[in-house]
């Protein structure tokens with residue numbers, strides 16, 4: 001029997017993913033609930049959590065958002081994904097996650113807590129890009145802020161075009 005090719009829709013079904021508020025699709029795969037919670041300034045958190053995260057042609061952008069926790073990203077399958085990171089000093093770092101290591105793509109990416117991050121699926125033959133994230137201290141909505149276009153462009157006017165592309169507008 002011919003193997004069924006992997007598509008965005010059969011990945012969403014097989015991995016049981018749901019739409020993420022930032023764009024894309026996700027499912028939490030792990031939380032360290034067999035260990036003591038970690039006391040943070042924001043309250044108790046799991047030591048670590050993990051998700052699958054998928055970008056597709058229909059939902060190709062993970063909008064700018066801010067996390068307190070460190071996040072490790074691991075690329076699995078599909079087309080490369082471009083990451084835009086705005087550091088606290090306003091500097092912009094752009095890099096690509098993917099499997100073409102010889103072309104400079106990264107299979108693993110560490111994003112420290114305290115910076116703004118957005119991701120965008122690059123054009124390719126698959127129409128999706130699948131990664132995993134490991135978050136420590138574990139993800140909690142209280143530690144996350146979605147990027148507000150007006151606020152972010154006021155804070156980082158040098159990145160206006162990028163911010164407008166990678167945030168949701170009011171209109």
Ligand code: GUN
Pocket residue numbers: 028049050051133135139
């Ligand atoms: N981003 C990274 N981890 C998570 C998670 O567990 N839940 C949600 N909603 N977003 C995340």
